[in-house]
Amino acid sequence: MGTRSAAYTLKLTSLHDYYQRLLHGTQPIPSGFDMANTVKYFSQTLLSLLKEVRESPLEMIKSQTFDGERMALYPNLDYKQLYNALTQLIDVVSLVHIGLAAFGQALLQCLACLMPFLEHDLLDNMPYLTASSISVLPVELHQEIVNYLCFYILPFTITRKNIDETENYASQSISAVIMMVFQYSSNPAHHCQLLECLMALKPGVVKDILCVVAYGTAPARASAAKLLFYYWPTFNQNLFDRRAVLMKFANDLAPFVCQRDSCPNAGNAEAGKVCYDHRISITFAAESPPPLYLCIECANEIHREHPNQTFNDILHPMQQVSMVCENKECFDARISFIEIVETIYIDVFNDS
Template sequence: MQGPQDTMQYSVSDSELSLKVTAKIRSLYDAQLRLQHNIQPLPLGTDIANTVKYFSQTLLSVLKDVPRSPLEMLRDADNDGERMGLYPNLDYKSLFNALSGLVDSTPHLQYGTLPFGQAILQCLGCLLPFLEYDMIDNLPFLVAYCVAMFPVALHQEILHLLSYYILPFTITRKYAGMEEESQASQSVAAIIMMVFQHSNNPAHHCQLLECLMSMKQWVVKDILCVIAYGTWGARLSAAKLLFYYWPPFDAKLFDRKGLLCKFSNDLVPFLCQRDMCPNAGTAEAAKVCYDHCISVTFASDSPPPLYLCIECANEIHREHPNQRFFDILHPQQQVSMVCENKNCRSTDKAAYSICFSNECASYNGNHPIRYCQQCHGNRHNSRRGGDHVVHTRLPLAWQMDSDMQTNLVEAIISLLKEAKPINMEDPDSSTEQLKPPLSVDLPDPISVEDRQLLGRYGVWLMVGLCTPNPDTPDEILGRLLSVLFHWFHVTSFSYTG
């Protein structure tokens, strides 16, 4: 039992820590102000990075003394009050706002952008367990926004932070009495758009989407939203990945094998995070431990949880036999067109669904597994698999809920409008007198081949999912026919002699 003197020492220690943290947060705000208003001398990225690293180490040292598991408590918003009561009374909100402001100030840095970005990312990961609900909901998009602000050399680090440290504890959070998605989950479309637009590496797009597919049941709604309303770069990648990952809704409609290249060849494996890993730099992470004390002990600079290779997980488990280690879901090695159940007895083995649960993935080497319709029904029914995250073929437009149907229709319209003639200009748009006096011919950001491909995607979605019936709303049918005639009019010039 603590005596009065011990309690006084703790309170004095917390008070001193609070004053020091507040002073350093103020220095971050000052650095941001100098950068944004170009006040000389401008702070160096390395100097700001050193200050930010102080916060990371402070947060990890505080976390090590917390008795309960903050990561487990993060999953349910009902635990937020109790979770925040575990920590010393520091100004976590001001730190979050300061880091957010510094991300915006990145373009003004003249030197040290790389260490600056690395320190910011590390600190955001360490800060997550200390945040209140509104900042937790905003954190995923802030990290995704870093793709637009930080150097390309940090893009992979950003994707790893999102996939392994941020998204698993934010978009799946439960809010009592709230049936709708959390704000973090609702921001998924914006996160996808940000990464797809500002990262040119298709492997990053695959990594993000597979991560989201493992956690969010109807992420296809967000993909359709990006195709419908996104920027050209995001729309192009989202359309390709929709046809790449989701089981084809009509296998006879198009030759999928000849259509798509392999996206995930360049995926960078996520490595073991243990400081003293005997195979450091080469051993891929295969297990995860959610105990924050274990994480801080064996990975002193990384935020929890702790990702480990098999060898390190076994070694730590021998020292701490009561700790639990969970399998990590590995990326898809290839996207199969047929059922991957080794015991499949169906006559129609065409892929119908893809399951991302650990239970089903364990039958496929901890990779997501594709099932035919019969195997899907056997694995996911009223008796088993009800909590699995499964993605099936897209339903017909008239069977979708109103939001998804709207996104699909707008996506089709968006795709068909991308088409342009190849061999000659559309006469409707080439008349000289219609051009303004001062016009600048900017290069087309999308290649002609990609434009044609986007148009074909739109046609396939329309033909496969939008066959009209007597109950089809006239306004939807009219819009689809209108854009189809536009697409036909434009593309007809591509094949004239």
């Protein structure tokens, strides 16, 4: 354990050194590849520590009540300093000119691996921290950022229960997360994927959308307003031509593929099941953070080897959104509120 702790501390020092050299322009400037290799060390270390845990940290992370018990499962390493070091690197990552994509990929992976090791306040900040990376990482990583948010970060943060039963900060920050992604990603498919994930996790997410419409930047407001009337049908179909909105969001979402290392259809098989057992996850996907997302074929194969494991269905993209409200008890008496919101939409839509 002493050797592991010493190596961990030494690598932390390297991260701080990268930050200082980038911040002050000290030669030699570290490349993204050098930084990525160091960050990958932490990902592998965290996964190896997690594999030794017999309890279920992914279940314990759902409630603040179990935070003390969950943190006691791990060796006494400075996880908070690792979080702070990664946060600092995000602040200066725009100064990296070589290997930025490699570093960005390693950074996202490490953030997801670090999640089970974080205390309450740092966990609450994970959604916004991950989303904020979209402002500095290259466009080719935008899909990865949205995937990490939807599959590894948001499901374990915004649904967490506080001890006092109040809404946690992660949930309160969702409007900022939406605003960040909508502003820096120009791909409507990313916007749809994020919003569909949030609709499954957070009741009343429409309030966050309205917040973005009211206070967001122009690109974020335009996208939020269009999505508002894409997913929430209007009472007055003649108020505007909704087909134009449908066309803008007709892009197919990029499928999230099976994460198993030995998947026979690697890179092509869409994930349809998820296993929350961290040991199963690390066994079959050695470099991926838990949980483990699997195609149907791989899930069935692993289930035959481990019949006691549970494999849950995952949310797939909505294939079609109705043009009108399908609630049979829908009353026109509520139309006044909708017309007010639609007026906001029309103003933003025309501006865009």
